[in-house]
Structures are given as C-alpha cells and as structure tokens.
Amino acid sequence: MTQTPQISIIMPCYNAEKCIETSIDSVYRQTFKDFELIVVNDGSTDDSLSILQKLADRYSGLRVIDQPNKGPGPARNHGIKEATGQFIAFLDSDDSWHPDCLAKLHRALQNNKDASIAYCGWQNMGLEPNHCKPFIPPDYEKPDKIETLLRGCRWPIHGALTRKSVIDKAEGFDEQWTSCMDYDLWLRIASFNKVVLVPEVLSYYHHHDGEQITKNRLRIAVNHWKIQLKFLRAHPEIAEFLGSRKISEITDGELLHRAYVSYWRNDLQTAHTLFRKLLFKRYFKPKDLKYLLPTLLPFNAYQSILLKLRS
Template sequence: MNNPSISIIIPAYNVEQYIKKCLDSLLKQTFQNFEVIIVNDGSTDKTAVICNEYAAIHKNISVIHQQNAGVSAARKIGMQAMKGQYFISIDADDWMEPNMLEELFNTATSNDADLTFSDYDRIYNDHTEIINHQLSQVDPIYYLKAQLGGGMWGTYWNKLIKTQIYKTHAIAPIVGVSMWEDYIVTNLCALYAQKIAYCPKVLYHYNQTNQGSITKQQSVKNHEDILLVIKKLSTAIDKSIYKDILSKEIIDMKLFAKNYLIYSQYKDFKQWKQIFPEVNHYALNTQKRYEKKIIKSILDDKFLLTRILLFLQKYDEKIRRNLNKTLHKICLTK
C-alpha cells in the first residue's frame, strides 16, 4: 500500500485471549488509511498463529516475529518499520472505539499538532473508570507540567504523534526497559513538539482484567527502569528551553521515584539518600504528619528510627481508618 496516514504499532506477547478483539476494533475503524505492524515478541501461545491469520487476510496488517526481547525492543522494531505520517502504539489486550483514529487524525490535522491526545477509560471486572485529561491550557508547557507532575499518564495508546518528531530527534524506546517505557518516548516527543492538541472524547479502552501484564507487577527491576527513564528525561529537559520552567516538576518526578525506596517492601534508606541527592532537602517540605520525621531520620542516618516511624505511621493510619468507620456507623444508628 502507499504510505499510510497512520502507523499502528502493536507489541504482542502471549495475548491469544485478547488480540482478536484488539485487531477487530482496528478493522472496524471509520478511518481506514492506516497500517498495522504487529511485533510478536517470542510468544509461546497461539498469538503468532492468530497474527499470521489476520495478516494473510488484511493487506494493511503485517507481522514481525522476533525472539523474546521485551516490550520496549518490540516497539522499537515496529517503529523502525513504520511509514505513516503519524503513529500510535497500542497494547494487544486493549481495544478502541470505531471512530478513534478518525477523531485523533482530524484533531491533529486541523490543529497542525505534533502530538494529539484523547481521554480513555479503564475497564475492570466490576466497573469502568473514565479518565479525562482536560488541561487549563493545551500547549507543550502545560502538557509537560501535567505529565511530569503526575497528573497524567505518559501512555502511547491515547496519543497520535507525528512520525517526523520521532525520527528527527532520534527518539527511541530504551531496550530492556518495561516500566515507563512509554513515558520516556511520549514525553520526549512532547518536549520537541511545537503544538499539542486535545480530543475530549473517550476513545480507548484500557483493559485492567489482564493480571499477567507488566504494569500489574512490581519488582526492584521496575524501580530501576523508572530511575533510568527519569535520568534520561531529566537530562533532555536540562538541555531544552523548558529547563527553568519545568524545574519544580523535575523535582517532583525525582522524589516520586525515590519514595519507592521508603514505602515499598524493598526498603533501602541508604540508597534513597544516594539517588538524586540534589532533591533530598525538598522532601522535607511535606506537611504530612509522619513523613517529615521519616525523611529527617534518613538524612541523619538514623535508619532504625526510620523503621520505627514507618511502623507507627502504618498503624496510626490504620487506627484512624477504623475510628472513622466506627464514627460513621455511630452516626448512621442515631
């Protein structure tokens, strides 16, 4: 086919239960000038067979098979092959509204936007949660502030991005990274974008019922991924015109990553002091009851006291929750 308007990259690993619904939602799109590049990342189930069947029937679907190398490597291979004016990368266990590509493409072209994003929802077994991202102002600065400050997710799948931005600035997924592998790429694209546009419609359905997905797992490796992503993104911002404008958001992002070393099961207070030490004193600005004492104890190398304070914090919160529940019941009986 001639160069398509949109390239859709789908990394796929052991998703035989989900990928048909994903691909069918693409085939039902009201906008049809697109290519689909599926990268089968060494699946051991019937994913490869299903992908081959769809590619044999539909000319705009192609499949790349590779040995298992991880989601970031799969996306990178797909992005190297894409030919569209715009690209979007979706997850194989999710699905889209029939008008998703049309809405994103029309919004992007009418605004001459380098990056266009939409709302989406999270689908759970027992409920659906709608996520909207209305900003007070839609431009790269406000968008990046929301991203880095934690107000928005840096996902691929609700964003249509100009391929030229990606290629001109040599942006690429970090091979080996699983957590936040989308965050680094989409925010680097936003960093170099001249215009950003917003489509205020729920167009993508983010499946939360697949408990085997990477984002449902937590580990030391995930934290290492996040640290690497933040280091690379911080370095890029420091070299950009937004260095001073985004200074507070960079601090917040670094503190977020450090908190894992205090509040997860993988506690390492000495490492907390050593990672991004330039923001340690900002952690003392918290107004929360225990957190300031916890941070100060770490900075003073009083790690036994830190553990005691964490223990007290945990049970203080538990007591407060139970007390509130009891008071609520008493009020209801009166």
C-alpha cells in the first residue's frame, strides 16, 4: 500500500459485534490492495470497540475512530474528513463485497476520467429466495437521468465508488436525515456529474434480526419525500422543466405507492400516517378514498376496524 492510498473506505459501526469482523474481512479479501479502511465506532454499547481494536492490530491500513453516538450520517462525515484517498467507498458494518468489487469500480473510474461515480449490481442476502435474486441496474447516463434519480435511490451505499473531490464539493452527507442520506448524496452528486455502470453483482446487503437503518418504513418514506422536495427547491430550473403535474406524480405519487405497500404488508401505523398526509394534501383519485378516508379516525380505531374487516 502506498503512503497515500488510492481508496479510502468509510465504515460506520454501531453495536455490530456479531458482524463487524465478517465485513472487515470482505475488505481485506479485495484484490485491489491500495486502500485504507476507516471504521468510525459510533458510540457502540456492545463489544464492537474492543473487537475493532484487536482487528486494527491484525490488519494494516485499518484506522479506528471512536466517537459518541451521533448516527450514521455524522459517522460517515467524520470518516470522510479523515480520509486521504482520491476515491471514497462506503461499506456498512453488516454488509460485504465481492473480492473484485474495488478493483472493477476503480478501473471504471480510471477508464472514464470524466465520471464521478462508478456503480455496480448487488444482491440481498438473508431473505426469502425470491427477494434475494441478484440485480444489475441499467445505465442511468441517459437524457432523463435527473428525473430517474429523483424517483428513487438507484444503487446502495456500498455499491459505488466516488471521487472524493465531488463528495467534498457536495459537503458530504446532510446530517439532518436519519435515513435515506445516501439517496440525498447520490441525487446531489449524480444529477450533475457523469456516472458509469459496472454491470456485475459486486456488493451484498445482509439482512439480519438486529437494528438496521432500512427497517423503519415510515421514516424512510417521509425522508425520501422530503429529500425530493428539498432537491426541487434547491433547483427551481429542474422543477420548472418537469412541471407541477410530473413533480406531484414523482413525489406524492411515490408516497402513495409506499402507503399502499405498507397497507398490504399490515404495517398499518405507516399506512395510516401516509394515507392521512396524502388526504390532507389532496393527492388521490376517487378509487383511493376508501383507503384514505378511514385514516380520519384515530389510529387505534382505524386499526381495530381494519382488523375486524380482515378477519
């Protein structure tokens, strides 16, 4: 490894004693070796910090930073400030990479000097087989790229390699978000910089029984919606180009979709909140009213009625 590594890998860690060693092992099995790994222990209350200190003695280029619990966004920003590489990769403490992940993403950016992000395919692990199929995203570098990016997060946080210069220019993660902070960052960077696809499955998202950022469906839905609106306020020229009808379809329409998903998955608390929000925003069609109007009731009454109807 050179004195100044090509890639800095940022890994936030909070109460990850059961999986942190596996994730770090996937880093050190990379065929690309010119990296540093910065693990930010975000106030873990389990044995994570002592495990990390032992691993730091085993692995070269592993730096452990300990801070009070602030959340994954601030932890990643702390790591970015300490990073010395030209490129940044993010890997959460419960996820992993294919051994060739960094090599192939790095090669894509080296071969495309005008690109700021290289992204790849991924696979969910630990769910039912029909939810664990490998997925390779399309090439998003198309004329409608901004609209496509605005509609949703197009690759997971650990499925991309980014030039540090563009992350610094974007001022890193917006720390107001408790979820969807990667969506916000990719939207702000990729909308105005070239991205390049590596059409292979190189990253793995591991689902488990512990607390994961992606588990709170309501928080994710609302934050996703707020990030869309924030982006459009910051770029009125894009809002004007898309027009009010399409903006409503992209923003409120996505919120309605998430409300229905929650409803049919029996997450009635999330469905109640989202349907109610859309009712008062007056974003619905007549066929939606049979789902929206009952949310005028308090949640307990709403839940009780639905459970009786379903039984």
